Amino acid sequence: MKRIVVIGGGHAGIEAAYIAARMGLDTTLLTMNLDQIGQMSCNPSIGGVGKGHMVRELDALGGAMGRLIDATGIHFRILNESRGLAVRGPRAQADKVKYRIAARRLLEGTPRLKLRQGTAAALLWEAGTRGLRGVELLDGSILPCEAVVVTSGTFLNGRILIGERRLEAGRAGEPASTHLAEQLRALGLRNRRLKTGTSPRLARASIDFTRLQVQPGDDPPRPFSFFSEGIPQPQVPCHIVHTTPATEAVVRENLGRSSLYGGHIEGVGPRYCPSIEDKFVKFPDKGHHQIFVEPESLETEEIYLAGLSTSMPPEVQLRMVRSLPGFEQAEILRPGYAIEYDSFDPLQLDRNLSVHGLEGVWFAGQINGTTGYEEAAGQGLLAGINAARWLQGREPMVLGRDQAYLGVMVDDLVTKGTDEPYRMLTARAEHRLSLACDLADARLLPVAREVGSLTPAEQARVEAKLARRERLRAQCGAAWVTQTSPFGPVAARAELRLDAGLSLSDFLRRQQLTSADADECLGRLEGWAAPQPGWDPALERDLLLFELRYAGYREREARLLEGHRAWDHVRIPADFRVEHLPGLSTEVKEKLKLHRPETLGQASRIPGITPAAVTLLHLVIDRSKAI
Template identity: 40%
Template structure:
């Protein structure tokens, strides 16, 4: 293998996105080189080793349904698990797992080693070789040359990384890793625009130095659960999280040190994650808030480190220690790693096609935090899609572009490539307009077929999916036929659940439609062999059927505009009446469909009508379709 320098695809970076991309490419039958500057940091979690949560959990489930790996890695490594948003309804209910960071990484490393056609190699990419506008290889800092007609850049927060702690800053990658200095210049030479973002992390403290008895503990959820549709559901190992909080003393310490804060002094004013602000940001921006909750979370079975969720900071280390000692339970805590902020280059994502290929260098794809996102789940989802699309293009097939009504992954990529982002982008339920259709529980219904058709979802998994669907269907039919008697026993159980008693027998399915009767509640009235998660699926679908039908109708009404294809090379400057702003933004983003154009900030309804007229004109003029696929639907 070492003599072979020719690959189908080279993936730069062994983080969450690079691992998913490499696995997808090789599982789809192509020879892949995963080039990582330090193979010991494969799938490293430089921040809190937690996977899932609102919207992010949906990304993990979708990735799993398509044939990706992250859900299995998270399940393998879960120490502590919780269902979140249970009171807000099933549409936004999701899992969050606190993982053992070594188990998570070792699972990825093992799978990478087992997949045929994938070669993992240690080397720092210093140049992406481009010939006549096409990527054709990578050169490492050591001067080694590798060739491939597709390159996926998944270099995370390493590109020209600079770490900030107080007024001190130095070149570094995250968690003491070395930064990646040269690849930025290589990209800039191709005309790709780079910008800078910042992200922060928290100090880590020693587990043995925390007074756990004085803190409210959060045990793991007692019911067995898993992200993956394919692995076993399991109970967890008795690890717990705990809550503490800041006080006026914590805030005073931070305020007294503002002269040494890179954020307050504006030494560091690069945009950071709005939805995950540092404690410095919170205290500066919300001075009236008296206290902020902090969660103490384990990072590994054998690790003595504790992660301090909600306490990321760029303050000087001595200030961090003082602040930690003001937190209840942490009065004697030993700080093992100080928190820090890291600035890095990213590729502004409006330069990418909806299949993650750069417009200026064909065959070059971007994936993960390099596209302006934040989070392991976003990174893995982008990596999977970049890997799939690189492989599809090698097969000579059209790209896989998931719709906004099909997957959170579709929303993620559409948001990034259409609107760009001026802060590290994090997936949120509110970004997804069709979230009633795109629940945690139905990711398999939405995406297994896609995974199977492209060849990523194995035949065994497809068969398991079909068997599950059959079991659900049969049970649904059975529930629609079973009559629950209107007897004293039934009515006593119904009253206990706060449900009105029966005057005459009722079908079990009709009882399940009552909001106060859950699947578990129904099992007090009838027997069923179905597993708890499939039973919950029947309940969710029954209760949401009306909303889902309405939402599906709305999607159908929007879809003709959504999928109306804009011909390649559309000259927006020549569309009469189009506003200068719309013309400039449409020319920059190059939307592929009218739906995508409609989401570009600054493009209004009148502009869209003018573009639609121009599409129709182009269609009339097109020579039997050879002048571009004007007016046809985008393949997906």
């Protein structure tokens, strides 16, 4: 009997445990507090540009996050909706109380998955770091297993900082984990200190919402999951407020009392989610900063101020908050804080997220230097899949950069590493025209089939939608548009001359045609608007127009991709040594030894590795195969 233990009940741990159990492995999720599974310690939201892409990819591979946010979301919006389909990003505000309950209920109802409360103290092997046999807990008990996925979040040597105060904690109200961190360092793993932070929570009744800008959600809300039938929770608006000169004055007067600027923080913070102190110091010419006022739950009266992350003392935080319009009488229920924690250099990971040199161990989430629920969940899913496949004696499942944002993230981590908390951005993906989030189910269906991560009903649903999509594409190619055809009035309104006529596909490529024009044309096709689970006519129209109008760009991207793929398929032998290889500079040799690329494609993406060096490596590898 093969067993997996997942350490940590955050978003990475949920995905790792859920997918491993769905793949038929006996799985135990070990967490310090069963009541905090799926806790949203920071902003209670899921998705966004880049991040939302990964959630939809998770969902296409059988993950939990998309289903959980659909079941508990109270505010949904598509970001960048007026822009191209490739950079649109779904985002939803979660009811964090219901999200946590739904996550635990999902895990408790999953066959072959058990929950266990406790703190991991050490990993146990039969000999050295070979033959994993279990996880030892602080109480002395042992959870037997042959594979472990470590998803420890901010708990490894976690330290909360508020002003000059330091508290040993994994997050507010929960202890840090020190024993496991000490063992991992003793085993020779390179670690670093990183930092993240959170904003104060306020009492709803103490805020004058009439003075704030209302930010309504989409109506109707569009689900994250390809398998959801709707959004069950009542929907509520969010609000926007901006900092004032008084806010900046309070911050600047008290910079020395901030944990960050008072010299109390060692760790590096996230570049793309700076504290309010950082915003005023690093962007002095910006007149004001936008703050999102977001409800945390329908079950509580707490309000989260996204964009006001801070490590100031509580009394300074109160002055900052009360300097905002409409917040003059605001009351803080929970102050914001910064948190430092141990992460480990992801260059020590293989492409399947297993730890090099530690047999049976995978890392996922903030332990790898990332930030964000979505990044953690994506790694958790991939680590869980690969731990299960390893125990099943199957090859690892590695996503390419051209297949998914999840593949981009993992390749970035294990090839380039990170010296600051890593956040997914669409700009990181060189093939983003091929990675539109609404096509994730179609794009990743072959992978889902190979992994066996979808149920037969889920797989059939995706296949039926793709078959219908192909039939309708064929109709578009066959339908003929002339001035006297049923499509003629649309052409006339758009002032398009159709002397010789053209196919409906070519007609819809014309940029003069609006979405309403396209709807009128497509509505004439047989079966376009017929009800079907997972079929959204408006979304399908957008997908079709995207395919037709960006075809030239996508073909050019595909040609470039073919060149990249050639190197990605050339593996570098595990025992390949570069120390005495002539023709390579000392810098190239040092970087190859540090990064340990598994393919020539990975080697080519390491900063400082030239195309000439990769070509030389290719020649030497080919010669070694011929011997």
